[in-house]
Amino acid sequence: MAPVTNPRIVFKERPQEGLPIAGKHIVLDSSHTIDLENVPLNGGYLTKSLVLSPEPAMRERMRDPSITSYTTTYITGAPIVAFAVVVVVRSEKEEVKVGQYMYGQTPWEAYTVQPYIEGRVKFEPDQWAPGTFDMDSLVLQPVPDPKGAYPLSTYTNILGTPGMTAFVGMEGVLQGKKDETLFVSSGASGVGSLVIQLAKMKGMKVIASAGSDAKVKFMLSLGADNAFNYKKESYGEALKKYGPIHAFWDNVGAEALDAALEFCLPQARFAICGASGTDSIPYDDRYRLKNASQIQKKRLKIQGFVVPDYIPQFAAQFFQEVPALVAQGKLKSKENTVGEKWDDVPQSIADMLKSGHDIVGKPVVTVGSV
Ligand SMILES: NC(=O)c1ccc[n+]([C@@H]2O[C@H](COP(=O)([O-])OP(=O)(O)OC[C@H]3O[C@@H](n4cnc5c(N)ncnc54)[C@H](OP(=O)(O)O)[C@@H]3O)[C@@H](O)[C@H]2O)c1
Missing domain, CATH: 3.40.50.720 (NAD(P)-binding Rossmann-like Domain)
Incomplete structure (x- = not known):
């Protein structure tokens, strides 16, 4: 199969103040291609992005690294790393199966060889203020519902x-x-x-x-x-x-x-x-x-x-209680699809960060299907 285009969302420039502007600070780069059958996996696996989740923490990650906060920052010129639901399309890792859905922090591009290292922050604790959390340490996890009982977008919201x-x-x-x-x-x-x-x-x-x-x-x-x-x-x-x-x-x-x-x-x-x-x-x-x-x-x-400080203490209880309550209709999760293609992604991030907008429910962009 011939290589296919591999669109990615790049953090091009830090907004000095105020909201990021789509096309200026966050841009779509469609210049890359990927050979899905032959790209070396080096013992890892290849994922396809399905649902992207624009989240407020992304603004914090766009700040200048000299400004103290609770997260590490984005690297200019590299793809945005943020929350998404993906599916595995090839794997050389025994415990990761083709067709498996995974979720977590991943570069926002159509296809990624995992684990993704290149555009992630190399975390040196002494270079960050005390208490800074290394967001890039949050790697992909299998979704906890392999049977697919919940819509994938739920994993960006109530189950994410x-x-x-x-x-x-x-x-x-x-x-x-x-x-x-x-x-x-x-x-x-x-x-x-x-x-x-x-x-x-x-x-x-x-x-x-x-x-x-x-x-x-x-x-x-x-x-x-x-x-x-x-x-x-x-x-x-x-x-x-x-x-x-x-x-x-x-x-x-x-x-x-x-x-x-x-x-x-x-x-x-x-x-x-x-x-x-x-x-x-x-x-x-x-x-x-x-x-x-x-x-x-x-x-x-x-x-x-x-x-993340509380995940070790509460993750098991969360997964025991919350999915069951969602299945029983006792907890509701509302997602709002604000885009369905890669071109929509930069604007979806800028819109999510605005106050008083009329997007009811968690904004998601569905960039792929299986
Ligand atoms: N502590 C943590 O670990 C952690 C983890 C995840 C999220 N959070 C925080 O939880 C909050 C909600 O996150 P989410 O992912 O659920 O967000 P979300 O669904 O994307 O909603 C964000 C909302 O913030 C509101 N907003 C934006 N600018 C505002 C402004 N200037 N004044 C007042 N409201 C404004 C907007 O709604 P309205 O203006 O209509 O209210 C917007 O819809 C955020 O503050 C986020 O940083 C914290």
């Missing part, structure tokens, strides 16, 4: 990183309790939508926010008791009306965090999962907290967390 994040955060960090009131910011995101559902299963009252009316409807359909559009009603107004809160799950930071500090009860617990409200904003322009003194006055317990 967002689902695991919500689960470990709820069990290991927030430890929600019956009859408590929880506020979830960005409640329509992949993570937030599962937090709402897990909190309801625990008997909590849930207040949730997002940036569009369609998302408000979605959050109510997941069981949120009160949901609001922060573009129409301020976080403060909404929490004054629906609060006070015992617990806060924060995906946004900025105004959401400030309002939670003001309208929480003494001894409230905060699980800080993300900061999408500030991720793409230059440092000097960021919102300044007005209510930070409440941390001491109300004796708050505030904990930031990163999901």
Whole structure:
């Protein structure tokens, strides 16, 4: 068979501030080809990309390496390495079979000889700030459902990183309790939508926010008791009306965090999962907290967390409980196909990072089929 085109998504240039621009910072490179039958595997295996998952952590990985954060950064000129579901098309590795679905961090290109090393960060811990997590150490794993009972896109959402994040955060960090009131910011995101559902299963009252009316409807359909559009009603107004809160799950930071500090009860617990409200904003322009003194006055317990830290402790419980609840229809996973070809991928990343967009459900790009 003649070589085929092997499109890839390249991290061309670091956005100095603000959002990345498709075609400038993230580009499609269609100049490569691959001979699928003869490319040397060197004892590894060849995968075909099927479903790509644009995720907020990608913005963090685009920052300048001199800026301290919790992840390693992307290498300019190399393919973007991020979460995807792939299928094995050839293998020289005994435990990896042709036709097997795998998921995890992988270069965003149509075909890849695995394990992929070339464009990954060579992690030297002393070159990074203490606590930096080597994202590239997260290699592909077989999907835990070889029979294919779940749609593959589910592995980018409830059965993938967002689902695991919500689960470990709820069990290991927030430890929600019956009859408590929880506020979830960005409640329509992949993570937030599962937090709402897990909190309801625990008997909590849930207040949730997002940036569009369609998302408000979605959050109510997941069981949120009160949901609001922060573009129409301020976080403060909404929490004054629906609060006070015992617990806060924060995906946004900025105004959401400030309002939670003001309208929480003494001894409230905060699980800080993300900061999408500030991720793409230059440092000097960021919102300044007005209510930070409440941390001491109300004796708050505030904990930031990163999901890989909790995987060893909670992975087994997650895989035992969550897929079964999805199969029984007790937990819902909503994915939104925002593109179906490689040309769509750079824009899908830029769109995912914008606030208040109307993509309801976890954005995915389906670039391949079996
Ligand atoms: N700690 C961890 O280990 C970990 C792991 C995975 C994800 N996360 C975090 O969890 C959060 C959700 O992730 P996901 O993968 O579920 O995301 P997602 O489904 O892609 O949704 C991200 C949402 O963030 C919101 N957003 C973007 N810019 C915003 C802004 N300026 N102000 C307010 N909201 C804004 C948007 O919705 P609306 O504006 O409509 O709300 C967007 O839909 C993110 O903060 C992410 O960084 C953390």
